[in-house]
Amino acid sequence: MVVAILALQGAFVEHEKMLDRLGVEYFEIRKKEDLKKEFDALILPGGESTVMGKLLSELELMEPLRERIQSGMPVFGTCAGMILLAEEIEGESPYMGTMHIRVKRNAYGRQLGSFYTEEKVKGIGIIPMTFIRAPYIERAMEKTEVLAKVNGRIIAAKQGTQLVTAFHPELDEDTGMHEYFLKMIKCHQPERSED
Numbered sequence: 001m002v003v004a005i006l007a008l009q010g011a012f013v014e015h016e017k018m019l020d021r022l023g024v025e026y027f028e029i030r031k032k033e034d035l036k037k038e039f040d041a042l043i044l045p046g047g048e049s050t051v052m053g054k055l056l057s058e059l060e061l062m063e064p065l066r067e068r069i070q071s072g073m074p075v076f077g078t079c080a081g082m083i084l085l086a087e088e089i090e091g092e093s094p095y096m097g098t099m100h101i102r103v104k105r106n107a108y109g110r111q112l113g114s115f116y117t118e119e120k121v122k123g124i125g126i127i128p129m130t131f132i133r134a135p136y137i138e139r140a141m142e143k144t145e146v147l148a149k150v151n152g153r154i155i156a157a158k159q160g161t162q163l164v165t166a167f168h169p170e171l172d173e174d175t176g177m178h179e180y181f182l183k184m185i186k187c188h189q190p191e192r193s194e195d
Contacts, residue, residue: 001185052080086137
């Protein structure tokens with residue numbers, strides 16, 4: 001199993017450290033040539049979604065990655081990564097638009113711009129959650145399963161092979177969200193022959 005991590009901007013190193021802890025092979029995507037390497041899944045980290053979206057387009061990464069996601073390649077978007085995947089974003093045009101969710105950017109305002117809590121995630125249990133100028137999901141549309149809410153707001157969801165969180169699981173010690181994603185990848189991988 002090889003996971004590609006978008007490394008244009010944001011918290012990609014923290015995801016790498018998490019995969020190191022879990023013994024998973026990974027590499028960084030920084031340019032179009034990196035897409036020639038074989039990988040089974042993709043992580044879109046937290047950061048600044050407008051900057052990431054601009055760079056994805058400029059580096060000609062947006063369409064090839066969108067096509068792979070639409071073809072069923074597992075993807076995990078955290079915070080800005082969730083915004084990149086959203087089909088609808090309040091007040092702006094979507095980026096990849098592959099996941100049937102409507103997202104509100106910087107939804108918690110300045111006072112609650114960053115906060116920590118613990119909440120239950122469906123299929124995992126109670127885990128720590130660090131939010132940094134976080135978005136949340138205003139609406140989960142058809143075929144999207146809500147995995148967690150905080151104060152009535154949707155902050156984690158899954159649709160097919162796409163997983164998103166409004167929080168940053170890579171910033172806490174708990175490996176639950178990443179393990180959940182790895183199980184999704186394993187379920188999606190075809191049996192490889194032992195040649």
